[in-house]
Amino acid sequence: MPVDVDAEVLFSTRLSDDYAVIGFRAPAIAGAIRPGQFVMIRTARGDVPLLRRPYSVFDRLRDADGRPVGFSIFNKRVGTGSRLLSEATPGATFSCLGPLGRPFTLPRAGSEAWMVAGGTGLAPFATLSEELAAEGARRRLFYGARTGAELFCVDRFEPIGVDMVLATEDGTRGETGRVTVPLARELAARSGAPPVALYACGPEAMLQAVAALAARYGLTCEVATERRMGCGMGGCYSCVIAVRTPAGGTRFARSCLEGPVFSAADIVWDDVDR
Secondary structure, three states: OOEEEEEEEEEEEEOOOOEEEEEEEOHHHHOOOOOOOEEEEEOOOOOOOOOOEEEEEEEEEEOOOOOEEEEEEEEEOOOHHHHHHHOOOOOOEEEEEEEEOEOOOOOOOOOEEEEEEEHHHHOOHHHHHHHHHHOOOOEEEEEEEOOHHHOOOHHHHHHHOOEEEEEEOOOOOOEEOOOHHHHHHHHHOOOOOOOEEEEEEOOHHHHHHHHHHHHHHOOEEEEEOOOOOOOOOOOOOOOEEEEEOOOOOEEEEEOOOOOEEEEHHHEOHHHOOO
């Protein structure tokens, strides 16, 4: 069950003018977090902004004895709420509700795990990488952005044995083009290799492209959608996404309850607003 706590800011690590990793002390949330879940953060004491803001959990923070004591988020300053978070200093407190949502499921034994991140879609893959490592799964992260200046936290993944494949649309770091280009090439070259489970988070056009590749090669694929959420608890229906029913029809699922992680094969991509 989610809990609502006043979480103290432990640190705010500036990555650029608009991006930062912000850590919060919240043991009750940290101990229950699973990869792909999110928290709803109230960013103001008054009425502006009125609604909480959803954030994927980035890292699970631990004390010297390895006990979970908090979590971090990957914040991009785009509006009032994210600006207030970007300006927060250690010692400030924010009301945090979580963990919320459906997490990723781990792959079958013997499978490799390939993660595909676009921009701030990197967030859920820090905790997922840790759980995959505990299962002994080989991990690859395909990470893309518009420019090399927007590829962050690469040094967070390389030391823990994650094989990195980088791509930028302007060619300033890694391969030139969208991150799905090297993903498609590597999947095509896998004749006779161990099975792969795909995980993706980022812009929904990217998720659709990853889903199409998974279908082409008969792979399992889970995607963490980035829907706008008003409440995070299923009450406002602002985050619905079209999914298939067992009978072959279509219905609308609330991504805050049934997601944000979905099987890519269940989403009706033609109805997704991109």
